[in-house]
Amino acid sequence: EDKVVQSPLSLVVHEGDTVTLNCSYEVTNFRSLLWYKQEKKAPTFLFMLTSSGIEKKSGRLSSILDKKELFSILNITATQTGDSAVYLCASPNFGNEKLTFGTGTRLTIIP
Amino acid sequence: NAGVTQTPKFRVLKTGQSMTLLCAQDMNHEYMYWYRQDPGMGLRLIHYSVGEGTTAKGEVPDGYNVSRLKKQNFLLGLESAAPSQTSVYFCASGQNGPLNTEAFFGQGTRLTVV
Numbered sequence: 403e404d405k406v407v408q409s410p411l412s413l414v415v416h417e418g419d420t421v422t423l424n425c426s427y428e429v430t431n432f433r434s435l436l437w438y439k440q441e442k443k444a445p446t447f448l449f450m451l452t453s454s455g456i457e458k459k460s461g462r463l464s465s466i467l468d469k470k471e472l473f474s475i476l477n478i479t480a481t482q483t484g485d486s487a488v489y490l491c492a493s494p495n496f497g498n499e500k501l502t503f504g505t506g507t508r509l510t511i512i513p
Numbered sequence: 514n515a516g517v518t519q520t521p522k523f524r525v526l527k528t529g530q531s532m533t534l535l536c537a538q539d540m541n542h543e544y545m546y547w548y549r550q551d552p553g554m555g556l557r558l559i560h561y562s563v564g565e566g567t568t569a570k571g572e573v574p575d576g577y578n579v580s581r582l583k584k585q586n587f588l589l590g591l592e593s594a595a596p597s598q599t600s601v602y603f604c605a606s607g608q609n610g611p612l613n614t615e616a617f618f619g620q621g622t623r624l625t626v627v
Contacts, residue, residue: 411553436615444603444618445556490555492616499563500571501546501605501616505555 404429404495408504416512419481423507425491426473435467435474438490440506445490448476478509486511515539519604519619526594526626534589534622536604544607545587546571546616547579549600556603562587594626 405428415421427435434452438445449458451467451474458465462481467474478485488506495502517538526532536545543564548556548571558571560579568579576598578590587606591598601623605616 408555438615443620447615447617450615492556498569499544500558500561500569501607502558502572503548503556505553 404493404500404502406491406493406502406504408489408491408507410507411505412508412510414510414512415481417481417483419511420477420479421481421509423476423478423489423509424473425476425504427491427493428472429493429495429502431496432469432493433496434494436492436494436501437465437474437476438492440488440490441486448489481509481511483511483513485509517604517606517617517619519602519622521622522620523623524625526591526624528595528626530594531590531592532594532624533591534602534604534624536587536589536606536619537585538587538606538617539585540606540608540617541584542606542608542617543584544616545581546605546607547577547587547589548603548605549573549598550603550621551600559589559602594624596626598624599626600624 409424437448449465454469490506492503546561547559562581565584604619607616608614
C-alpha cells in the first residue's frame with residue numbers, strides 16, 4: 403500500500419523564522435510529488451516535483467525532491483502570519499491512479 | 514471560473530438516513546476523486562474515477578458508493594449514514610490524472626451524522 407508520511411505534525415515558530423517541512427513517500431510507480439497549502443477550506447496547489455535535485459521556487463517558498471532517498475522538503479523563509487496553514491504533500495500512483503496524501507503539517511506563525 | 518463545485522456545503526443527517534453529495538467540474542478533467550478529512554488523519558481517498566462511466570475504490574470505501582454517469586459530475590452516496598461518517602468531504606479533479614497536472618479541489622462539504 404502506498405504511504406506518504408509528513409513531519410513534524412505541527413510546528414510553531416515566530417514571524418521571520420525559516421521553516422523546513424518534510425515529506426517521505428513509498429509509492430509504487432512513482433512519478434511526482436505534490437505540495438498543497440490548506441487554510442480554512444480547500445487545499446490549494448503549491449508545487450509539483452518530478453525530478454530529483456531541481457528546486458522549485460515561488461517567492462519565499464521552495465521545494466526539492468530526492469528520488470533516491472524518497473523524500474521532499476518544503477522551505478519557507480521569512481515566515482509571515484499568512485503562512486499559517488496545514489501543508490499537505492501527496493503522490494499519485496502511476497499504475498492505479500490513486501492520489502495519496504500525507505496527514506499534513508500544521509504550521510502556526512506567531513507575530 | 515467555477516472550477517470544482519460541491520453541493521451541499523453543510524448537512525446534518527440522522528443515523529440511517531441517506532444522502533448524495535454532488536461534485537461538478539467545468540474543466541473537462543478526466544480524473545475525479547472523493548476524499549474525507551478528519552482531524553489528524555489528513556485526506557483519505559474514498560473512491561475515484563479515471564473517466565466517465567468508471568469508478569474505483571480508494572483507501573476507505575466502505576459505506577459509500579459513487580457514480581460518474583457524466584464526465585463533469587461525480588456523485589458520492591451514503592446509503593445508511595453512521596456517526597463514523599461525520600467528516601469534511603472534499604472532491605477533486607485533474608487532467609490526465611494528477612500525473613500531468615495538479616488536482617483541483619472543491620470547497621468541501623461538512624457532514625454531521627447524529
